[in-house]
Amino acid sequence: MKLLADKTAIITGASRGIGRGIALAFAKQGCNIAFTYSSSVDAAQSLENELIATGVHAKGYQSDAADFDAAQQLVDDVLSHFETVDILINNAGITKDNLLMRMGEADFDHVMNINLKSVFNVTKAIQRTFLKQRHGSLIHMSSVVGVKGNAGQANYAASKAGIIGFSKSVALELGSRNIRSNVVAPGFIETEMTDQLSEDVVQGWRDGIPLKRGGTPEDVANACVFLASDLSNYITGQVLHVDGGMLT
Ligand code: NAP
Secondary structure: OOOOOOOEEEEOOOOOHHHHHHHHHHHHOOOEEEEEEOOOHHHHHHHHHHHHHOOOOEEEEEOOOOOHHHHHHHHHHHHHHHOOOOEEEEOOOOOOOEOHHHOOHHHHHHHHHHHHHHHHHHHHHHHHHHHHHOOEEEEEEOOHHHHHOOOOEHHHHHHHHHHHHHHHHHHHHHHHHOEEEEEEEEOOEOOHHHHOOOHHHHHHHHHOOOOOOOEOHHHHHHHHHHHHOHHHOOOOOOEEEEOOOOOO
């Protein structure tokens, strides 16, 4: 049985990394996929082809999640192409790390806009559709850093902590309409975002994780499949840690 058969998902930031992993895992479960990206046109085209080859409907949209009007346009375009949306994964995110002493205003604003305001933008844009159809699953990508903090990532941690407050509030507001809102908090997942770190730093992270390895995009994607599917119909307002036990 396919867990997401005949459902349609919007996934932001899926040209690579975790978002790409989610798109592939969802397609395997029969889900139609509308995904976004910022600038990776070739990677997006090849993902679109790969998804279509699995037998689902799929389309990539170059759309800046931090832009309020673009988010509304995205949802309009997706609805006119796919007719319905059942799942939104707010995954797009960036880092601009620095110690507070050296962090400029632009680096703070940029991270907040792409990581947190984007979640408001796309959730707000899909809200009316979910309310009308009286169902919908919202999944927002936070981070272990949003729960625990991390030196050198005050902007990123603030954005990821903000996502948790946003999601819990939306869960309270929209629960009576059968709309669920949950957060996934990955730990150390090995993607291009973490490729920027040296091998020594990466090994240090791995050694400190109870399961003794970094996570994969597929590890995160499997948690999203569960939260998107009817298996989690009675779960809302939660933060699911996918971190190999880092926060234990
Ligand atoms: P990644 O490999 O850097 O990929 C980021 C994705 O977001 C790309 O598809 C990128 O598109 C897209 N994107 C960036 N800015 C965007 C914008 N303004 N509008 C739309 N899309 C945009 O990142 P990742 O490691 O997969 O991380 C995905 C999410 O998981 C992020 O929210 C991140 O904070 C979170 N996370 C990651 C880790 C980890 O260890 N990797 C841990 C915890 C949480 P382009 O390719 O076009 O640039």
